[in-house]
Amino acid sequence: QLSKRLETVASFVPKKSRVADIGSDHAYLPIYLVNQGVIDFAVAGEVVKGPFENAKNQIIESGLTEKVIARMASGLNAIEQEDEIDVITICGMGGMLIANILEDGFQEGKLSGKERLILQPNVVEVEVRMWLKNHAYKIVAEEILEENEKIYEIIVAEKSSEEVELSIEEAIFGVELPKKNSAVFVKKWRQEQKHIDRIIENLQKAKKPNLSKITELEGMKKRIEEVLK
Ligand code: SAM
Known part of the structure; x- marks a missing residue:
């Protein structure tokens, strides 16, 4: 099988x-x-x-x-x-x-x-x-x-x-997959958002938080939000 x-x-x-x-x-x-x-x-x-x-x-x-x-x-x-x-x-x-x-x-x-x-x-x-x-x-x-x-x-x-032609969004999320927007696709990127949240939380705990990394991750979260809208 x-x-x-x-x-x-x-x-x-x-x-x-x-x-x-x-x-x-x-x-x-x-x-x-x-x-x-x-x-x-x-x-x-x-x-x-x-x-x-x-x-x-x-x-x-x-x-x-x-x-x-x-x-x-x-x-x-x-x-x-x-x-x-x-x-x-x-x-x-x-x-x-x-x-x-x-x-x-x-x-x-x-x-x-x-x-x-x-x-x-x-x-x-x-x-x-x-x-x-x-x-x-x-x-x-x-x-x-x-x-x-x-x-x-x-x-x-x-x-x-x-x-x-391939936009950054398409490179990350796919060409066909966002259009189909299947339940599995949504699940994958919701999980990724949660994962990013955990990373940001940990970064923020540092004495000197890596602000550029946090901004980058926030940007990725936004991209995900846009795609799942
Ligand atoms: N393709 C199968 C599948 O999808 O179930 C096996 C996947 S297995 C996790 C990955 C296999 O790729 C391993 O057997 C590994 O030895 C082989 N592999 C890794 N790098 C490779 C390379 N450069 N050339 C050929 N085989 C490679």
């Missing part, structure tokens, strides 16, 4: 695409996609030996060694040109790490620009959206969901032939 989080990621993978799942761990996502008849080929990339072994073993157990290839490599180095990858999934990591993996891959010429990127950062989604904007990837879909008391965002992007 795949997690709701990865099932939602899977729902953005077009039929018959060739997928590279970077940081695949048990290779659950590519195995699921093949078993569901969505795809016939995937690479499961892993940089750490333990998870790489997990991926290999799961692929063997599932009888999918012809269709899912585990490769031990950092980031997009798991991708070979002959793979003709057209979807890259990077899930379950921090936004900064995802942005770094994309940047390194970009620098090393691993992105043809034809790939759909399906990204699921656990935190700091803003870094992912900024990377996408700066490299002319347009956000084509977004989702937010809650599972086991954790809230996850999924960002789907494709290369654009034009410059991509």
Whole structure:
């Protein structure tokens, strides 16, 4: 049984695409996609030996060694040109790490620009959206969901032939998510407001409160209030 989080990621993978799942761990996502008849080929990339072994073993157990290839490599180095990858999934990591993996891959010429990127950062989604904007990837879909008391965002992007516009608000809150304004979205940002309140309270307790930090946090609270209005 795949997690709701990865099932939602899977729902953005077009039929018959060739997928590279970077940081695949048990290779659950590519195995699921093949078993569901969505795809016939995937690479499961892993940089750490333990998870790489997990991926290999799961692929063997599932009888999918012809269709899912585990490769031990950092980031997009798991991708070979002959793979003709057209979807890259990077899930379950921090936004900064995802942005770094994309940047390194970009620098090393691993992105043809034809790939759909399906990204699921656990935190700091803003870094992912900024990377996408700066490299002319347009956000084509977004989702937010809650599972086991954790809230996850999924960002789907494709290369654009034009410059991509993205406001600071959109980078922080998303392009689609504020429009949908789902209960989970509201919950996420209400929680964030409370979190900021606690930080401000603590900062104010200091002998010499860091006023610029407090002002910055107040500004963020205001932004949240605006978006939730
Ligand atoms: N993608 C799976 C998911 O969403 O359930 C597994 C997420 S797991 C928390 C993150 C995985 O990313 C770990 O197995 C870790 O070894 C791997 N990882 C971290 N940095 C990586 C990199 N630069 N290249 C490839 N894999 C990486």
